[in-house]
Amino acid sequence: MKLEELQKIVYDAGVVGAGGAGFPTHRKFSDQVKQIIVNAAECEPLMMVDHHILHKHLQALVDTLNILIDTLGADEAIIGIKGKNMHLLDRKIVASLSGTKVRIKEIPDIYPAGDEVVLTYETTGKIIPEGSIPVMVGVMVINVETVYNIHCALTKSEPVLDKYITIGGDTDKDITIKAPIGMKIMDVLQCAGYGDRLQGHAVINGGPMMGKLVDLENDVVTKTTKGLLIFPETSQIIQRRRMPDSITLKRASAACCQCTMCSDMCPRYLLGYDIKVHKTVYAASQSMVTDTESFLQSALCCGCGVCTVMGCQQMLNPQGISMGIKGLLGKHGLRRTNNKAPEKVRPERESRLVSSKRLIERLGIAKYVKDSVERDYMEFKPKRVYIQLSQHVGKPASATVKTGAKVKRGDIVAQTEYDALGTTMHSSISGTVKEITDRFVIIEA
Ligand code: SF4
Ligand code: SF4
Structure with a gap:
């Protein structure tokens, strides 16, 4: 596959960095990349999204990495994962990597092992210069879920419509779910059975160190929502x-x-x-x-x-x-x-x-760390989704549909032009476009 072809497929599928700020992935691809580092550190406490994907889809990830290595002309791909999580990887697949260009690198159980500067050092020994980006040292850092989204785009022509999210914190049970992008966070928590935990609590979108307070009235699932952690209002995490x-x-x-x-x-x-x-x-x-x-x-x-x-x-x-x-x-x-x-x-x-x-x-938060986090395959059927026009780094997308238009799940509803830094947004449900605002394309089932 040619580099330009890969970039176009990934742009059309709306793939952005799923583990951080949402940098448009197609703009990371370059023939300057010699090492692809898969960020499987998941260093924020309580989060399990990447590890559930690694556990379930390791072969798909390896196959996708081989395509990326060939297309970018890279020398190797390194999956950086903490030793304590190695048991999640399928042993047969790990053994099959011997002698290939994909390798697993055990990284220390430190915070923030997932910061791209720290991860690049821990996996390659290189230090990204101040104010620079990984490609300056021949490296591309990419998150596990992002690689999986590329896999879905390449093999199933599937755009990014859902987001893997860990729900946990001050709860009886922690789970990882897959929720439609654009669903209200309050609806996700209620459908997943956590509505009654919200009294006297607040929700963090992301981990306890870097996550942001959720506005339960207005915030929706985006391509970068990774964790919904519920903590008491009195906790230092919320107070700060x-x-x-x-x-x-x-x-x-x-x-x-x-x-x-x-x-x-x-x-x-x-x-x-x-x-x-x-x-x-x-x-x-x-x-x-x-x-x-x-x-x-x-x-x-x-x-x-x-x-x-x-x-x-x-x-x-x-x-x-x-x-x-x-x-x-x-x-x-x-x-x-x-x-x-x-x-x-x-x-x-x-x-x-x-x-x-x-x-x-x-x-x-030691009292909130559970023995295990379940992968829960519950199905969400939101009546409305709010597809945010800016879920990524760069220029917001512009609506490509009009109010009243009928759309199917997977149809494009907004896009940033290809030459600008941006991506493509799709409807995560089938329905009718109810309203277009400066922030959202709102679709009703
Ligand atoms: S948040 Fe503090 S510790 Fe982390 S990089 Fe910034 S200055 Fe350093
Ligand atoms: S007291 Fe001031 S200098 Fe010392 S750790 Fe706190 S912020 Fe930093």
């Missing part, structure tokens, strides 16, 4: 997210002693990056607007939250401050110009790695 930015900054202004613990624990700092989040906290909380470098270095932050949860003993939120500033930099198109390429990791890295166990204890 409920705190207004102005209070976060005021608390930092009053209590930050510049001990540097937040920077010392930062996984990217430990990989040699020149990121010192304590300086960002100081500059932001003291309104030191002339200290531009302290603001600009937040562009190097991945928002992992180690500084907040494991570093700061004053219960401040350097992660929140750093990511707030990073968002403002992006909005105003401000870039850091003095990026460097670290050649080696800092010697203290080894002793400062954060184990998943320690992280879970610090978050106070």
Whole structure:
């Protein structure tokens, strides 16, 4: 298959990164890629989406990786998975990989093993330069579910219509389900039997470290929804997210002693990056607007939250401050110009790695970790879906249908033009287009 052909199929199927911000996958493909790294770290506590896919569809993933290797002209594909999860992989398939271009690499059980800078280092020994992207070191990092979505597009001409999601947290049972994209999150939780858990609780979309608070009235399933974790309103996970930015900054202004613990624990700092989040906290909380470098270095932050949860003993939120500033930099198109390429990791890295166990204890969520998470094959039949026009990095899609149009499950309803950074959206149910707003194409069954 030609590279352009693969890109077009993946764009038409609406495949975007399923494990993170939703970068359009076809735009990651390049003949500069020599190593394909499959992110199977799933490092956020309580999440099981990727592991359920690996458990069930390993052969499909391997076959797809071989197609990607051939089409991109890559040397190899590496599935980076934690040792504690190796038992999920089919032994016969793993044995069949011997001597092939697909290999399994055991990575340590640390957080954030799934950050692409950390994962690239742990699987290849390469350090992605500051402010750069993996392809600069010949690498493409791709999530497990994204590879599976490419498989469905290539072998079944199936676009991305559903999303695998783990529901867990303060629940009796944790499950992984497959829900139609565009279904209201509240409806998903109710249909799955978790509606009565919501009293006195809030829901996080994503993991406890990087996930966002769900607006239960309005939020819908998107191509990047990965976890719906239910936590008590009183938990530190929810309280931190409920705190207004102005209070976060005021608390930092009053209590930050510049001990540097937040920077010392930062996984990217430990990989040699020149990121010192304590300086960002100081500059932001003291309104030191002339200290531009302290603001600009937040562009190097991945928002992992180690500084907040494991570093700061004053219960401040350097992660929140750093990511707030990073968002403002992006909005105003401000870039850091003095990026460097670290050649080696800092010697203290080894002793400062954060184990998943320690992280879970610090978050106070050990009581929510179940012995197993079931894959539940329940069927959802939403009466309405809200297909969000922006579920990805880049330009939002524009509706390609009109109000009143009849659509079938799988029909295209919105698209970003091929040359722009964007993707294709499909209807996840059969029905009638009821309304088109600046955010959604709304379809009624
Ligand atoms: S959130 Fe904190 S620890 Fe994580 S990359 Fe950003 S500054 Fe470093
Ligand atoms: S760890 Fe907390 S108190 Fe120390 S410098 Fe960072 S934000 Fe300030």
